[in-house]
Amino acid sequence: MTTPLLIAGHGTADADGAEEFRRFVARVAARHDAPVAGGFIELSPPPLGEAVADLVAAGARRIAAVPLMLVAAGHAKGDIPAALARERVRHAGLSIAYGRPLGPHPTILGLLRERLAALAPHADTTVLLVGRGSTDPDANADVARAARLLAETTPVAGVEYAFVSLAAPGVPAALERCRRLGARRIAVLPYFLFTGVLPRRVAAQSRAWAAEAGVPVEVAEVIGDCDGLAELVLERWAEATRGDARANCDACLYRVALPGHEHRLGAPQLPHHHPDEPGHQHHHHHAHGH
Template identity: 60%
Template sequence: MTSPPALLLVGHGTRDDAGAEAFRSFVRDLGERRPGLPVAGGFIELSPPPLADAVAELTGRGVRNFAAVPLMLVSAGHAKGDIPAALAREEQRHPGTTYAYGRPLGPHPSLLNVLERRVDEALRSAGDEGGASSRAGTTVLLVGRGSTDPDANAEVHKAARLLWEGRGYAGVETAFVSLAAPDVPSGLDRCRMLGARRIVVLPYFLFTGILPDRVRAQTEGWAAAHPETEVLSADVIGPTDELAELVWERYTEAVEGDLRMNCDSCVYRIALPGFEEKVGMPQRPHHHPDDDGHGHGHGHHHHHNDGHAHAH
């Protein structure tokens, strides 16, 4: 009987030690949940271990088949290009290995439920026990990472709308902490101008890190300048049971070939206004300073089933 593919988790990376350790701890927890399945994780930049080390660890244990799941909420350039290209490089480094590639995590109903829980926790921290009237007086500002990829930014707006539907909030607005507008202060301004009496700023991040800390700092700065508006900060999603189960769902999709990537608004396929030059752009893996890569395997990811086999 053929062994199932190993689970290879791929993270973005962060300069925040606590955030990187949260990823590594989550990888260890997943391995403990499924002791019969080889599990490893690596980053594409900024944090150890690099993806190449995670692959080397598993191949050293005899693994030849991988299912890679990007531990990312939206499908931006990293998930669309950097990771598939890096996997192609690893395939050439380790002849005889094969890789199936899963899709990013959000916006999934189980993660939306965790976000709802984080809002409730923030309200309780302010002495509010919740309920319909409490939600009706609460506006949520969902803050994403931000990207130069409009499709990725649109995914955050989609998550915000899905979070709003049926939960009774006064509204759910969207902002970004980097690379895209509106920024956090502008998002808070918008909430105030729409009549928000109480705002919960909700970071759309899996783990702690530099950017979630920046969201909280900018929120506190805006709140100090607008004492007439109640502003609360919610926590990140964190290593919840829901997140672990969703990773297994994405793993199973990849193994079974049930991939549903969205290419309708991908800048590498569609000439979106202002991004026309990206159509057909070659995808190249990040160089990680801890990775003494051999400079091969760029762009040969058409066989990883990622749905973004662009003209190279």
């Protein structure tokens, strides 16, 4: 039997964003010849545990889980593996193969170019790619890498990057940097899968800065629920089921003592407590082993 697919989302306080994730799970399910379930690690229903329980109830003994995330930050490296370790304890005999985050895959870059093209950019447009932002240097470097790959493959004046939370430069500071570098017009490209609190904040901050600075700024749509994204998730599913999903551990702050982050070396990973989970679960410690 084809291995069932578990899609692990972050969760959002934004009802539209959560609904977009659920629609996307249905889109992937229509393309997969085994059950597909999706759940969130925090903030919105259904919790990941409920999605696993649904697959087990449908007869799953082995599941391939794909973290629906653009960067490998704490969630993909720690929270989700810890949550999956907890599910293995809950469901005796269940095995779970864990896939890679999406990353700056050519499919993702292609979708970003599509969202950018909808703004009809000129050759003198400067693009600002805005990621979520993390306390993990490796995850923030992934956003910079995506920006550079876009710059290499898109006929624009240049691609800068920014973060909407937890890391600098923030959106206004990065827009100001673009202006100082001589940007005539700026296209803000949110590096987000679905709408939510943070993508809305990116748009609001961009428009507020543009009104004050007098530089034309347009904001592109998020990647969104689409066929290209569904195909990539199934590619990550195939990797996981074959057992050849490899994580990039070269600059992982749980494995390498990065300056300023030494206290995180070898830290045990704990799952989030999801508010929709029944009762308070005791945390199962999961040694970091992505």
